[in-house]
Amino acid sequence: MAFRKAFVPLRTLNSLCRPKSFTQNISPQLPPLISSTRSFSSSPCRRIMEMSGFTESQLEVRDAIFKICANFPDDYWMEHDQTGEYPHELHAALSKDGWIGIALPEELGGAGLGIAEATMMLHTIAESGAGIAGAQSIHANVYATQPVAKFATPEQRQEFLPKLIKGEWRCCFGVTEPNTGLETLKLRAFAKKDGNTYTITGQKIWISSAQVAQKMILLARTTPLSSVSKPSAGLSLFFISLDKSHPGLTMQRIPKMGGRAIDANEIFFDNYPIPSSALIGKEGDGFKQILHGMNAERCLLAGEALGLGYAALGKAAKYARERVVFGRAIGMNQGIQHPLADAYMNLEAAKLATYHAAKLYDSSGKVGGPTQKEVGVAANSAKYLAAEAAFKSCERAVLAHGGMGYAQEYHVERYFRECLVPRIAPVSREMIMNYVAENALGLPRSY
Numbered sequence: 001m002a003f004r005k006a007f008v009p010l011r012t013l014n015s016l017c018r019p020k021s022f023t024q025n026i027s028p029q030l031p032p033l034i035s036s037t038r039s040f041s042s043s044p045c046r047r048i049m050e051m052s053g054f055t056e057s058q059l060e061v062r063d064a065i066f067k068i069c070a071n072f073p074d075d076y077w078m079e080h081d082q083t084g085e086y087p088h089e090l091h092a093a094l095s096k097d098g099w100i101g102i103a104l105p106e107e108l109g110g111a112g113l114g115i116a117e118a119t120m121m122l123h124t125i126a127e128s129g130a131g132i133a134g135a136q137s138i139h140a141n142v143y144a145t146q147p148v149a150k151f152a153t154p155e156q157r158q159e160f161l162p163k164l165i166k167g168e169w170r171c172c173f174g175v176t177e178p179n180t181g182l183e184t185l186k187l188r189a190f191a192k193k194d195g196n197t198y199t200i201t202g203q204k205i206w207i208s209s210a211q212v213a214q215k216m217i218l219l220a221r222t223t224p225l226s227s228v229s230k231p232s233a234g235l236s237l238f239f240i241s242l243d244k245s246h247p248g249l250t251m252q253r254i255p256k257m258g259g260r261a262i263d264a265n266e267i268f269f270d271n272y273p274i275p276s277s278a279l280i281g282k283e284g285d286g287f288k289q290i291l292h293g294m295n296a297e298r299c300l301l302a303g304e305a306l307g308l309g310y311a312a313l314g315k316a317a318k319y320a321r322e323r324v325v326f327g328r329a330i331g332m333n334q335g336i337q338h339p340l341a342d343a344y345m346n347l348e349a350a351k352l353a354t355y356h357a358a359k360l361y362d363s364s365g366k367v368g369g370p371t372q373k374e375v376g377v378a379a380n381s382a383k384y385l386a387a388e389a390a391f392k393s394c395e396r397a398v399l400a401h402g403g404m405g406y407a408q409e410y411h412v413e414r415y416f417r418e419c420l421v422p423r424i425a426p427v428s429r430e431m432i433m434n435y436v437a438e439n440a441l442g443l444p445r446s447y
Contacts, residue, residue: 361375
């Protein structure tokens with residue numbers, strides 16, 4: 001299928017992403033970023049996007065995802081935010097043509113593209129008006145599967161990943177615990193081996209989509225902290241089933257401020273059994289494995305923050321053009337113009353940092369490519385900058401609307417509630433600054 005009028009399935013896009021195929025198959029009249037069924041006034045024009053250094057595959061991902069998201073208007077997301085209902089329809093639409101497998105191997109049904117394309121996908125979902133909630137509906141399925149794809153056996157990959165790509169399964173990521181927070185190396189959830197079975201005991205918290213997930217990628221301790229030579233040892237990664245009928249598994253939904261369409265949960269394991277075949281890679285290598293997914297998540301969340309910021313800014317600019325006070329559009333006033341222009345420039349700078357980090361991630365592991373530390377500095381910096389830029393845009397969008405910014409019908413209050421997520425999760429601003437100070441500037445460790 002050529003890129004003309006219709007939405008392009010990802011499996012078709014994958015075959016076109018190679019340079020030779022692109023020149024043969026892409027129509028010279030590429031579809032505009034403005035959907036015919038919905039106006040995405042917040043979208044930067046395609047020419048600006050092209051001048052940002054994006055590849056043709058990234059731009060085609062953007063076009064195709066906007067077309068899907070045109071079927072999910074602002075009122076859809078407002079309703080799901082109010083009811084807390086998971087956006088099953090969006091998940092189904094994205095999985096129908098393989099988008100959930102955008103960064104997973106081709107032989108498993110994925111596209112074999114990079115985190116740069118995946119970042120563009122989540123950026124675009126958020127920018128469409130779906131915000132953080134829309135992006136988070138597939139967030140874990142994109143990044144948490146990266147360690148599985150890299151470290152699992154061929155048999156495990158064939159068993160675990162195709163159904164996730166097809167949308168038959170959803171997965172969540174189980175790392176954070178209530179008593180350890182950012183101290184990942186001090187996790188207490190324990191997987192005890194007995195023959196061909198592990199039993200898990202412990203707690204996890206802030207686990208998104210667990211209510212609708214059939215699977216979890218779980219980090220648990222397999223050797224007591226007191227028995228390891230260094231804190232990063234003794235942690236193991238598992239791909240487990242969530243049998244919600246089992247008495248050893250209990251989950252409790254956490255009421256929260258924003259992104260309410262995506263459930264967040266506290267999960268309790270009490271001698272919950274899993275087969276030993278659920279172990280990914282070697283026992284004790286779990287922390288090294290999840291680092292592969294953590295840098296990917298930083299890039300993806302940066303993209304989501306960007307999308308949210310651009311969506312808010314687009315709403316604010318539209319309102320400022322149309323709202324008349326004292327006989328003139330409020331957008332004529334520099335008191336409105338300058339804060340919005342400043343927010344735009346911050347988003348543009350964060351955008352460059354985000355896709356630079358994604359490019360580094362995709363080139364790591366290659367001869368002469370960046371080290372994991374270099375990728376980590378770039379990915380953490382991008383997440384920080386994008387989160388701050390999104391916060392500025394969302395706050396100023398509310399203020400530009402005046403009193404109507406507080407009204408649900410204008411949607412910017414929803415964006416503002418959601419923009420706090422990238423500032424907090426999965427790592428705080430302060431910990432990012434600690435990391436950058438130590439690893440980019442060579443300063444002594446502060447914690």
